[in-house]
Amino acid sequence: xxxxxxxxxxxxxxxRMLVFLVLAPFVGGFLAGVDRKLSARxxxxxxxxxxxxxxxxxxxxxxxxxxVNKFQNxxxxxxxxxxxxxxxLFFAGADILLxxxxxxxxxxxxxxxxxxVGSPYSHLGAERELIQMVSYEPMVILxxxxxxxxxxxxxxxxxxxxxxxxxxxxxxxxxxxxxxLTIKFRKSPFDLSMSHHAHQEIVRGILTEFSGPALALxxxxxxxxxxxxxxxxxxxxxxxxxxxxxxxxxxxxxEIFIDMNxxxxxxxxxxxSSWLFTAVAGVSNIIxxxxxx
Amino acid sequence: xxxxxxxxxFPLCIAGLALVLPPGTALRRTIGVIANIVLCGVxxxxxxxxxxxGPVYFPVESHVINAFMLAVEVLIAAFIVYISLRAKKILPVxxxxxxxxxxxTFEFTVGSTIKVEHSLFVDKFSxxxxxxxxxxxxxxxxxxxxxxxxYHEHYKEVKERxxxxxxxxxxxxxxxxxxxxxxxxxWLFFFWEITTICSALLIGYRNDKQSIESSFRALxxxxxxxxxxxxxxxxxxxxxxxxxxxxxxxxDKSYVLLPAVCMAFAGIVKSAQFPFSSWLTGAMVAxxxxxxxxxxxxxxxxxxxxxxxxxxxMENTVxxxxxxxxxxxxxxxxxxxxxxxxxxxxVLAYSTISNLGLIVACAGIHTSAAVWSALLxxxxxxxxxxxxxxxxxxxxxxxxxxxxxxxxYLIMRLPKLTALMMIGMAGMFLxxxxxxxxxxxxxxxxxxxxxxxxxxxxxxxxxxVLFWAKWMGKVMSIKHGVTEVMEHRVSSxxxxxxxxxxxxxVGVCLVFPWIxxxxxxxxxxxxxxxxxVPDTFNTLMIFVIMLGLLILLPLGLxxxxxxxKNYKRVGTYLGGANIDNITFEGAMASTQPIAxxxxxxxxxxxxxxxxxxxxxxxxxxxxxxxxxxxx
Numbered sequence: 001x002x003x004x005x006x007x008x009x010x011x012x013x014x015x016r017m018l019v020f021l022v023l024a025p026f027v028g029g030f031l032a033g034v035d036r037k038l039s040a041r042x043x044x045x046x047x048x049x050x051x052x053x054x055x056x057x058x059x060x061x062x063x064x065x066x067x068v069n070k071f072q073n074x075x076x077x078x079x080x081x082x083x084x085x086x087x088x089l090f091f092a093g094a095d096i097l098l099x100x101x102x103x104x105x106x107x108x109x110x111x112x113x114x115x116x117v118g119s120p121y122s123h124l125g126a127e128r129e130l131i132q133m134v135s136y137e138p139m140v141i142l143x144x145x146x147x148x149x150x151x152x153x154x155x156x157x158x159x160x161x162x163x164x165x166x167x168x169x170x171x172x173x174x175x176x177x178x179x180x181l182t183i184k185f186r187k188s189p190f191d192l193s194m195s196h197h198a199h200q201e202i203v204r205g206i207l208t209e210f211s212g213p214a215l216a217l218x219x220x221x222x223x224x225x226x227x228x229x230x231x232x233x234x235x236x237x238x239x240x241x242x243x244x245x246x247x248x249x250x251x252x253x254x255e256i257f258i259d260m261n262x263x264x265x266x267x268x269x270x271x272x273s274s275w276l277f278t279a280v281a282g283v284s285n286i287i288x289x290x291x292x293x
Numbered sequence: 294x295x296x297x298x299x300x301x302x303f304p305l306c307i308a309g310l311a312l313v314l315p316p317g318t319a320l321r322r323t324i325g326v327i328a329n330i331v332l333c334g335v336x337x338x339x340x341x342x343x344x345x346x347g348p349v350y351f352p353v354e355s356h357v358i359n360a361f362m363l364a365v366e367v368l369i370a371a372f373i374v375y376i377s378l379r380a381k382k383i384l385p386v387x388x389x390x391x392x393x394x395x396x397x398t399f400e401f402t403v404g405s406t407i408k409v410e411h412s413l414f415v416d417k418f419s420x421x422x423x424x425x426x427x428x429x430x431x432x433x434x435x436x437x438x439x440x441x442x443x444y445h446e447h448y449k450e451v452k453e454r455x456x457x458x459x460x461x462x463x464x465x466x467x468x469x470x471x472x473x474x475x476x477x478x479x480w481l482f483f484f485w486e487i488t489t490i491c492s493a494l495l496i497g498y499r500n501d502k503q504s505i506e507s508s509f510r511a512l513x514x515x516x517x518x519x520x521x522x523x524x525x526x527x528x529x530x531x532x533x534x535x536x537x538x539x540x541x542x543x544x545d546k547s548y549v550l551l552p553a554v555c556m557a558f559a560g561i562v563k564s565a566q567f568p569f570s571s572w573l574t575g576a577m578v579a580x581x582x583x584x585x586x587x588x589x590x591x592x593x594x595x596x597x598x599x600x601x602x603x604x605x606x607m608e609n610t611v612x613x614x615x616x617x618x619x620x621x622x623x624x625x626x627x628x629x630x631x632x633x634x635x636x637x638x639x640v641l642a643y644s645t646i647s648n649l650g651l652i653v654a655c656a657g658i659h660t661s662a663a664v665w666s667a668l669l670x671x672x673x674x675x676x677x678x679x680x681x682x683x684x685x686x687x688x689x690x691x692x693x694x695x696x697x698x699x700x701x702y703l704i705m706r707l708p709k710l711t712a713l714m715m716i717g718m719a720g721m722f723l724x725x726x727x728x729x730x731x732x733x734x735x736x737x738x739x740x741x742x743x744x745x746x747x748x749x750x751x752x753x754x755x756x757x758v759l760f761w762a763k764w765m766g767k768v769m770s771i772k773h774g775v776t777e778v779m780e781h782r783v784s785s786x787x788x789x790x791x792x793x794x795x796x797x798x799v800g801v802c803l804v805f806p807w808i809x810x811x812x813x814x815x816x817x818x819x820x821x822x823x824x825x826v827p828d829t830f831n832t833l834m835i836f837v838i839m840l841g842l843l844i845l846l847p848l849g850l851x852x853x854x855x856x857x858k859n860y861k862r863v864g865t866y867l868g869g870a871n872i873d874n875i876t877f878e879g880a881m882a883s884t885q886p887i888a889x890x891x892x893x894x895x896x897x898x899x900x901x902x903x904x905x906x907x908x909x910x911x912x913x914x915x916x917x918x919x920x921x922x923x924x
Contacts, residue, residue: 064861065860065861066861066862066863067862068865069773069862070853070854071850071854072771073853074852077849078845078849082724085841089834094834095828095830095831095834098831098835101729101733102724105723105724105725108765112766112769115766116766116770116771117865118702118770118771118772118865118874120868120887120889121866121868122865123766123770127763127891127892130758130759130763130892131759131892133758133759133762134755134756134758134759135755137751137754138748138751138755139751141750142748145744145748154737203866208866209866271894272897283748286744286748287744
């Protein structure tokens with residue numbers, strides 16, 4: 001049972017990073033394929049094959065490079081590099097706070113890219129993306145705080161091997177994290193900043209002016225990010241690898257289910273509800289933990 | 294000891310020269326440059342000399358100096374009475390008279406019996422402060438040489454009083470050195486009052502209705518702080534016959550709690566925490582070098598300096614918890630208010646209060662990890678904030694506005710300046726830079742003692758990201774076509790200062806492990822049995838991110854600007870036929886302009902409402918703080 005952790009322990013930090021770098025896009029792409037298939041089935045469609053996201057990305061990479069300014073794709077490159085770096089840090093077992101801050105840096109580059117193109121739709125998308133980031137940020141930090149309270153460390157390598165089940169101590173924090181995870185996965189009701197369909201109220205939002213290889217890079221970054229996020233879910237159940245893997249997959253399916261069942265929120269509601277939910281579920285949990293410890 | 298006295302007296306001499314020499318001459322400028330180099334160099338010399346030593350205390354024969362200081366204080370008081378009466382303000386008169394009466398009576402009744410063993414001292418914290426005051430303070434003075442002539446070109450109605458201005462700046466620096474080197478609390482109080490009057494006069498430099506209003510607001514609040522400080526001193530002497538900072542924190546808490554609370558109160562006023570925040574937001578009417586000075590290296594930092602010095606005397610008391618909460622409340626609420634502001638200087642002001650709130654909160658907690666992060670916050674904030682203020686000062690002239698909404702396409706109009714400003718902004722909230730490193734360690738300091746504060750920090754840093762990132766996005770949007778570059782006529786004085794500060798903003802992040810091990814750890818080791826050990830791997834990773842950025846950004850920009858030719862450039866999508874990048878032909882052949890505006894979330898974070906909340910909550914906390922100290 002614990003052979004997974006023994007294997008993990010035997011790898012050096014660089015090896016762990018390398019495993020993440022190589023495997024994550026396949027896992028992320030596969031999950032994206034499952035997402036599309038499942039969504040289609042829930043809507044009564046047949047849906048594309050599970051491999052479709054990979055084909056899409058390969059095709060995007062071959063498209064002409066169309067830009068509105070010379071520098072816009074640089075921010076996407078930085079977004080990609082720092083997201084991947086954050087993920088590598090996380091799976092190498094480093095400080096979870098460092099991962100969070102580094103991920104926020106990556107997100108900021110993405111937002112700045114959206115601002116820099118100077119298109120109104122993209123601008124609106126970037127504003128909304130920023131609102132989304134601010135909506136989830138407190139809960140993500142509180143998750144790290146909660147995990148520290150239970151395990152006494154910020155290192156993911158040690159958190160994951162904590163013998164007790166974190167989820168029993170952190171039910172509120174987990175609920176809050178699930179709530180903001182919908183924002184992070186860009187699922188309805190919180191898919192405000194960009195949309196999968198080109199003719200909605202803000203066209204494609206922050207993605208409006210990105211096309212071809214840049215769009216492919218954004219997609220790949222998203223795969224890496226999803227794997228990182230599911231890794232965070234895993235931490236809550238780290239006492240048993242099989243339960244943890246099951247919980248991560250279940251969480252992903254749950255988010256698809258939510259996506260199917262909700263209409264999009266306005267940004268005001270997204271922002272206010274995330275902060276309030278964080279306060280009710282996350283903060284109360286942390287205060288309780290402080291008193292029982 | 295001579296170095297310390299030199300650092301206090303030398304700026305004073307320069308202040309005197311500034312008053313005498315006619316403005317605009319080469320001689321005056323040369324002396325200014327030399328003085329600034331000296332002011333940078335001497336603190337560095339001080340650092341090298343005392344690097345391997347613990348705190349050093351110096352005995353100074355103080356009776357004559359005390360009498361002299363008292364005389365100066367009375368003169369200043371008379372001056373304040375004069376200007377207040379002339380402006381028909383009564384409250385400052387009442388405050389300053391009360392304060393002078395207390396100090397004069399004190400001096401005449403017990404003055405001759407006061408025994409102060411060590412009047413001056415230097416330790417690592419003093420050296421950190423001296424470096425900040427010396428380097429950033431003199432950089433700002435350098436900027437002032439180029440800035441002030443332009444200021445008077447823009448505001449022709451303002452009477453030109455450059456000599457007076459320079460005099461006050463250097464007097465201010467002198468007083469700051471006085472504050473950080475005084476062990477004798479009477480001296481500390483004296484320098485403290487000088488910074489009060491200097492700041493008030495500098496804020497009122499424009500001499501119109503609004504700046505006089507702001508000037509007196511700053512004066513009133515800080516005089517109130519001074520009055521409470523004076524009461525604290527008298528109480529301290531009558532209860533324990535001590536007037537020395539180092540002895541104060543060794544005494545039994547029952548004697549010193551009230552004086553410490555009084556001094557912390559003065560510090561709260563000076564560092565513009567709630568409920569006294571309005572003087573700092575009002576201070577933005579002053580010329581830019583003044584704002585930069587008040588916000589980064591002097592005034593507000595003097596406030597947190599004193600709070601951190603007296604915090605040991607309040608350790609583990611309810612009063613310390615109140616101090617922590619006042620800082621926490623100020624941190625969170627001003628970060629929220631900053632979201633709703635579009636005035637660039639006001640955003641900077643609220644961000645200052647917010648960051649100082651974090652320092653005050655750390656002082657209230659007063660574990661070694663908390664003090665460690667407080668010192669880091671002081672350093673990082675001083676550098677980045679001064680850079681930002683000085684950039685905004687120039688932008689204000691070039692655009693004729695300080696509104697963030699007018700800063701569209703700034704990176705095309707003022708490319709170099711915008712790049713520098715973005716370094717400053719990154720310094721305030723992005724990952725490998727100073728403030729986020731400090732928040733990182735602050736969060737760790739909070740979770741061990743008080744998770745409630747960690748919650749405040751989580752929400753506050755969310756708000757911080759919002760108001761910085763949307764500003765950053767605003768200035769870096771790019772449009773098609775040619776835009777007039779307006780960067781000429783920024784004087785080289787200003788450029789040099791900005792470059793120094795920008796390099797320092799990046800530099801302090803790269804060398805922070807050494808700042809920590811060389812300066813902060815030895816200081817902590819004197820006070821705490823356990824000093825925080827920063828995780829080597831984390832430090833290394835921060836280093837990697839920073840280096841990565843330093844290498845990637847220039848390389849990437851170069852690549853995308855000159856090497857990469859494989860792209861097709863098109864206009865942005867505007868929902869019609871583009872005429873140019875900011876107008877398009879819409880339905881029925883109408884010409885539609887576009888405009889990009891930011892969100893300010895007035896409905897949620899309106900200034901009026903939250904300011905009131907902050908004032909009321911913190912007033913309650915302050916009453917509790919004094920209440921528990923009096924019991």
